[in-house]
Amino acid sequence: MTGLASAFFAILRRDLMLAFRHRGELANPLLFFLIIVTLYPLGVSPDPELLRRIAPGVIWIAALLAALFSLENLFRSDFDDGSLEQMLLSPQPLPVLVIAKVLAHWLVSGLPMLLLAPLLALLLDMPAKAAWALETTLAIGTPLLSLIGAIGVALTVGLKRGGILLTLLILPLYIPVLIFATNAVTAASAGMPVEGQLYFLAALLVLALTLAPAAVAAALRISMS
Amino acid sequence: MWTFFHKLASPKHFYRISGLLIPWLGAITALLLLSGLYFGLFKAPPDYQQGESYRIMFVHVPAAWMSMFIYTFMAVLYAIYLIWNIKLADVMASSSAAMGASFTFLALVTGSLWGKPMWGTWWVWDARLTSELILLFLYLGYIALVSAIEDKRTAARAGGLLILVGVVNIPIIHYSVEWWNTLHQGPTVTKLDKPSIHASMLLPLLLMALAFQCYYFTLVLVRARTELLDRERRSAWVKELFG
Amino acid sequence: MSDAPLRAINLECIRGDRLLFSGLSLHLSPGQLLQAEGANGAGKTSLLRVLAGLSRPAEGEVHWRGQDIQSNRAAYFSEMVYMGHAPGLKVELSPLENLKVSSALRAGTADEARIEDTLARVGLRGFEDVPARGLSAGQKQRTALCRLLLNPVLLWILDEPFTALDVHGIALVRELLEAHLANGGMALMTSHHALEVRGDCRSLNLS
Numbered sequence: 001m002t003g004l005a006s007a008f009f010a011i012l013r014r015d016l017m018l019a020f021r022h023r024g025e026l027a028n029p030l031l032f033f034l035i036i037v038t039l040y041p042l043g044v045s046p047d048p049e050l051l052r053r054i055a056p057g058v059i060w061i062a063a064l065l066a067a068l069f070s071l072e073n074l075f076r077s078d079f080d081d082g083s084l085e086q087m088l089l090s091p092q093p094l095p096v097l098v099i100a101k102v103l104a105h106w107l108v109s110g111l112p113m114l115l116l117a118p119l120l121a122l123l124l125d126m127p128a129k130a131a132w133a134l135e136t137t138l139a140i141g142t143p144l145l146s147l148i149g150a151i152g153v154a155l156t157v158g159l160k161r162g163g164i165l166l167t168l169l170i171l172p173l174y175i176p177v178l179i180f181a182t183n184a185v186t187a188a189s190a191g192m193p194v195e196g197q198l199y200f201l202a203a204l205l206v207l208a209l210t211l212a213p214a215a216v217a218a219a220l221r222i223s224m225s
Numbered sequence: 226m227w228t229f230f231h232k233l234a235s236p237k238h239f240y241r242i243s244g245l246l247i248p249w250l251g252a253i254t255a256l257l258l259l260s261g262l263y264f265g266l267f268k269a270p271p272d273y274q275q276g277e278s279y280r281i282m283f284v285h286v287p288a289a290w291m292s293m294f295i296y297t298f299m300a301v302l303y304a305i306y307l308i309w310n311i312k313l314a315d316v317m318a319s320s321s322a323a324m325g326a327s328f329t330f331l332a333l334v335t336g337s338l339w340g341k342p343m344w345g346t347w348w349v350w351d352a353r354l355t356s357e358l359i360l361l362f363l364y365l366g367y368i369a370l371v372s373a374i375e376d377k378r379t380a381a382r383a384g385g386l387l388i389l390v391g392v393v394n395i396p397i398i399h400y401s402v403e404w405w406n407t408l409h410q411g412p413t414v415t416k417l418d419k420p421s422i423h424a425s426m427l428l429p430l431l432l433m434a435l436a437f438q439c440y441y442f443t444l445v446l447v448r449a450r451t452e453l454l455d456r457e458r459r460s461a462w463v464k465e466l467f468g
Numbered sequence: 469m470s471d472a473p474l475r476a477i478n479l480e481c482i483r484g485d486r487l488l489f490s491g492l493s494l495h496l497s498p499g500q501l502l503q504a505e506g507a508n509g510a511g512k513t514s515l516l517r518v519l520a521g522l523s524r525p526a527e528g529e530v531h532w533r534g535q536d537i538q539s540n541r542a543a544y545f546s547e548m549v550y551m552g553h554a555p556g557l558k559v560e561l562s563p564l565e566n567l568k569v570s571s572a573l574r575a576g577t578a579d580e581a582r583i584e585d586t587l588a589r590v591g592l593r594g595f596e597d598v599p600a601r602g603l604s605a606g607q608k609q610r611t612a613l614c615r616l617l618l619n620p621v622l623l624w625i626l627d628e629p630f631t632a633l634d635v636h637g638i639a640l641v642r643e644l645l646e647a648h649l650a651n652g653g654m655a656l657m658t659s660h661h662a663l664e665v666r667g668d669c670r671s672l673n674l675s
Contacts, residue, residue: 003575010572014558014565021560082554084520086615091546097573151390155383159373168369169387173364175396176401183408200477203396215390222382225523378526378528460489 005171007080007092015104016078029070029109030116037120047123055068055124056185058143059134063113064118064174065146070109072166074150075157075220084157088224095213098220102146102213110142126138126189131190137181140201146174147212149204154219176204234313236453237462243446250446254439261432263387269425278342287333287434288328289353291441292360295325300392303385313449316456317379318388319371324363332357352406356399363391377456431441472652473533474519474623478523480527482565488514489674490527498622499668500653501626501645503659506674512658513553513627515674520550520625521657546575546636548623553614553631559601563587563611566600567618586614605632616644624648626657638663 031082040058041051051058076082087097117138121131152170156162182195265283272279294436299318306314336354348354367387374380457463472495475658480490496502503514517523519530521544521581530537532544542578557566567583572662587596600608609632624645630638642665645655649667 008571010569014561019562025622075582077558080554081558082552082556083558085550085572086556088522088543089520089548089550090480091542091575092544092573095417121665151386155370155387156576158379161373165366165369165373168362169366172359172366172398173390174396175359176394176489179401179405181315181407210564211393215386219383222379222386225379225382378524457518 002013004092004096007090008096010101011087011097013106015101016107019104019108026040026108026112029066029135030112031064033062033113034120036065037123041124051124052189053122054124055126056130056134056162056182056189058124058180058186058196059117059120060137063138063142064145064171064178066113067110068167068170068174071105071146071149071153071165074105074153079157079223082193083136084220084224088220094220097217098150098184098213102143102150102216103126106143106146113142114138127184129191130185133185133194135221136194136198137184137201140198140205141177141181144176144177144201144208147208148177150216151212151219154216156222156223157220158223177201201215234311236457236460239313240450240453240462243450247443247446250439250443254436254443257432257436257439259456261429261436264425264432265429269429270423273341278339281335281339283429283433285332285339287437288332288335288433288439289357291437292325292329292332292357293326294438295321295328295441296360296363296395297392299325303388306381307385307389310342312456313453315385316452319381319384320452321441322364322368322371322384324444324448326361326368328437328441329357329361329364330365330417332397333361352403355406356402359398360395362465363395367391370468401409471612474656475531476519476528477531478528479515479518479525479530481511481518482526483511483514492528494672496623496654496656498654499649500565500575501649501655501657501665501669503657503663503669503671504674505606505658505671506601510674512674514548516625516656517552520548521545522550547621548625549574549616549621550625550627551612551615551629552627557600557608557611561590561594562597562599563603563614564596566611567614568633570615572626575612579604581662583618586617587611589617590614600617606634606637609633610637613641613660618650622652622654624653624655624657626655626659628660629660630659630661630663 023181037058044050044054075084078087090097114135119135121134126134146165149166149170152166152173153162155169156166159165167203168180180197180200184201187194187197227380261283265280269280271277299321302314302318302321305311306318308390333354336357340349340351340354341347367384371380371384374383474496476492476494479492481488481492492515494502504515506512515521521530521541522667524538532540532547535543537544556570557563558569561569564580564583564587567586568580571583584596587593590613592607592610593605595607600611603611609629613629629641633641638661642663646666648655649665
């Protein structure tokens, strides 16, 4: 194994190991996701017709918020215990190490959301075709949310009260994902083709994969200085 | 040419040259603004559809243009700052943010006021207004980030990175909002995309746009000078100036 | 002097509103130890962070083998180890697991046996698999010291390496430093302790 690959997998393994040593906290973003969705029938109306109509937006907004709140801890403990300093001083390229961290984070927070989504689709009485589109958009969209969000997290990691600020920085950047993902789900439930929206999301993912890691790396160096 | 820029970018020269420029720029701004308002309010004929209410366009459109211009301009300045480490670029950019946010806010308020007679409601989720609202969020996010970071240099670099990330995203956001809007069949009044605008309306519009541009440059120079003095207060040239 | 691998040229450092130092130049050659001294808040840590490439000076440059470290990070970082205030350990993981990651982040050559040997050398035999949460502050510091030994590099930058260490720990660090210098290594450090290290030692007073 080359040095780069072994550094990448060392970070990935370590973060996954840490996540599983805090098993109790793994479920928190999921519960958050579930509770937000539950609030809508209570706050708006339990009318199945209406719920079916707003379901894509409801689930996706809950996903945005859940992704954002779980991301807050992406670099927090590394910052506090000095591991982040050591990562920044590695001779390996920092963007690659950033990808390892984001991937580990997505595996323990984004992937479980994909597994929970069918249940939510059921709760909001979504048709099967729409539920399928929901799964697909979440599969492309949640890594995108992690990558974009990581930039904001890296910029605010040195600040004591970064939470609300992070929301302000990142949510506007999530808007295109929200628009295309919810629209794909709505179109699917009306029986219309959704390839266009999915391609657009995939293009965004490719763009984020190429640009975001470098931006996160630069932001980390700025925050640590 | 290059040495000229380097000379201009030195704080001392910038302070001197901008001090000379400001009165002239201020005078040009006043002149353009007065003539723009005169032609816009008195000379331009009422619109055959909208009557007198369209005249708010002479404020709304230039403000919207400025809101986008300033964000892009800040991105260019920050690119200069981050690549060549020219501190003046950061001073100019951070002095611009509050004005960018103000122009965005002005565009939103005038858009909303214009919407009332046209659509009968204060707010419509029209593509332009929505994009403008998101732009306001981007400005406010930048201002919040920069004011949250205590160390000025760190704040400048973090803010610069955020603006550059924003400028990559703005076209994507803009495109997706446009697409979302046409899809939802909202009010399809394309209020600005007139196939042809009459010269009597175009003249005041351009005058106002120029006036806003000059106003921005005047104020940004004033603000940058103050900021520069604060940052350079330890340096020899400031001590020399103020004893 | 001109072949000194590490050179700092005309450094100026500002924290918030305060000028910590300006016009500071230094150079360091193999076999030399430079100790930064000064009162609390004089900028010792800031100086080390600038020299380690973690933060940028307000003015001036740091060169490693003739190249600016900010534009040649990988080359510099592969020959330098930095120990900051925080030991850089995950408390949920054991010293062995922690050091495996540290080693992989660097050259990635240290195997398990080598890590265990190194842990034994700093007096942590028998603690290889205890989660770092259960270690004392001094033991964490000793674990962090292993980074210096796992992947031998030319330059050590140590910020208060004696923090939380007992008498034996301090003697251990001194021993390691002397061996490092004798082998032609270089070290920069800050410390409150007046320390006698055999070798080519200089000090830099920041106040």
